[in-house]
Amino acid sequence: MRDEALVVRCQLGDRDAFGDLVRAWHQPVERYVGRMLGRADDDVVQEVWLAVVRGLPRLRQPERFAPWLFAIARRAVMNRLRQAYASAESEPITGDLPADGSDTDLVLDRELVDGALAALPRAEREVVLLFYLEDLPLDACAQICDVPVGTVKSRLHRARRLLRAELLRKGYQA
Template sequence: MLGGPDDDVVQEVWLAVVKGLPRLRRPDRFAPWLFTVARRAVMNRLRDAYTRPEPEPIDDLRGGDEAEAVVNRETLAGALAAVPAREREVLLLFYLEDLPLEACAQICAVPVGTIKSRLSRARVLLRRELVRKGYEA
């Protein structure tokens, strides 16, 4: 969600988890609870980031296979960053974390139908952004 590693947010999440663990009533709900804690920390960081000016984009460097893989990751990361936060969050939870729709709904505190619509919209927006950046399927 943040577009790169951020140790401060990771530490903030684990600190909140350690402090809140004694209050966790249902241990079987640990994963959704953990994602909710992480989501709050990330959203707070994103709110702060939106108040700062955007840095100038760096031109992609074309080269060998390894460099091309890095460029592909950067292109994908850039395209993901262009997707609105709510939709990007659902994409990451569903595809990268491999969570079912129900768990995504619990983490985002919205109905499953809302998750489905956000996921559909996110796919369309990501596809448009990748095409805009010159990616060809």
């Protein structure tokens, strides 16, 4: 309800409300962009917020702000990936960690999981990020990815299987 009220206030011209909205959602957007691209990219995050500023007055369902925001972020990420592919300057993502038993440290576990997430195919990584890390419901994930809910469910199932295999390959002991 808080986001809905902030969106309505923004649509009415309240600049402070937009600041509150950005403070509430900047970190999730930044995290999503960073994980989808495999690295932080402030330019893409800024593109997202610029698109939000331009599109917010036309948002007809303020209660659907989160899926709308992540759909904008997804388009910005896809545009950046297309640009990188076209310029052939993209660098391969590497994330292998030594399996020497030292992965009991929390930081190393996070690096291990981040590396395993980076190894997932883009579609599966996207639904994992939206569903588990951003805590969005299945229907919101489906709307953001522009696929049916059943496709989101199958991608989540495949992603869990691939994550498990990748973590085991990297030496993680359950």
